Amino acid sequence: MVQFFAVHWFVESAWARPYSWARNNISDLGNAHCALQSDPEPRYVCSPEHAAMNASFIALGTLLVVGIALTGALWRRGSASTVTRFLLAGAGVGFVLAGLAPADVHENQHVLGALLIMGTGNIGLLLAGARLAENVSGPLRRLTTLLGITALTAFGLFLSGHYLGLGMGGMERVAAFPLLAWALVVGSRGLLPQKTRTPGTTPEMPIARTPQGQ
Template sequence: MPDAPARAARLGALLFLLRPTYIVTEVVTAAATTGGYSFVSDSVSRLGEVGCTAAYCSPRHAVMNGSFVGYGVMLAGGALLLARPLGPWVTGLLVVSGVSSVATGLAPLDQDTTLHALAATPLFVAQPVALLLLGARLREDRPWLAKTLLATGAVTAAAAVGFVVSGEGRGAGALERAALWPVLFGLAAFAWECRLTNP
């Protein structure tokens, strides 16, 4: 029977493996919008806007904001449960990212733009750095995974910078998703490896 640390690691791995389902919540929320929503041009945060106008409305905003909170808790919780294989720096950065996601869900864009930006910013900084550090940590033991994580960290960092620079310009939605979605799969790949090596 696995000991407590092994059980904790398996639970943490499960949380990371489930996190790519976050994308479904975006699709479900976007499908209900009125006035037109583009995954290429519009930010994810627009899906969480509480207010409605004649030009745009996101009736399922609670799904999106709840997703920010729920998946943020999964990120922080998974990181803490996988603290040993992740290492202290990566764990800390991912916990910060998870808390940032939770705060983003509690501060919808159209309610307080400044507060929303302050809540979301740590996520875009901490996640790429965490992936780069994790990739460097695994270079000797798991070279293929290390290369994947390093590449994912580089791509998401570049996309995050591009998203900030573009503002609400054309392609902002695509850049934001390029900064966020690959992290889901990079950490899931790490979790899968942990699951295989810690049965």
């Protein structure tokens, strides 16, 4: 996830005309040609380092799919958890597709990738709040649900053209970034050792020793 934001900054900094988080889509960074784009908002797009951005999309998607596959211990058992993880992995597939099919080269495939990211991925994020394992902290589960609600709401507003003063690019980021933030937090938790305690046991108490000679 960190590489995505680092590459995002690098690629946008290469633009001759300043790149705007409010006026430009994330996908604009990966466009292969310099041209005036009219949909959904008029803007001139010219991304000299588009290849780096598309490679970052592919790397991000691959890592997301692998991460979901390797975090089985963080999930409850059952088919609902399996479906949730497949939906989240779908977002990873969407990022890979977006990187392989820039919006100005293969628009339909790119749009499909975006739908997988902000559609199925955010549905999975919403469901994840109830499907994370019981040993995952309550605040994290509640935060997951809140992020899912926020991202899905923003996606609906983005599709309907209601940007609430954030601009097209700003609303798109509210729809896309919660999933990335969640993946970073949950992935970091999965890498850290967790303390476990067998149910019904109590911590051992130190045994006092009588000093010798008494």
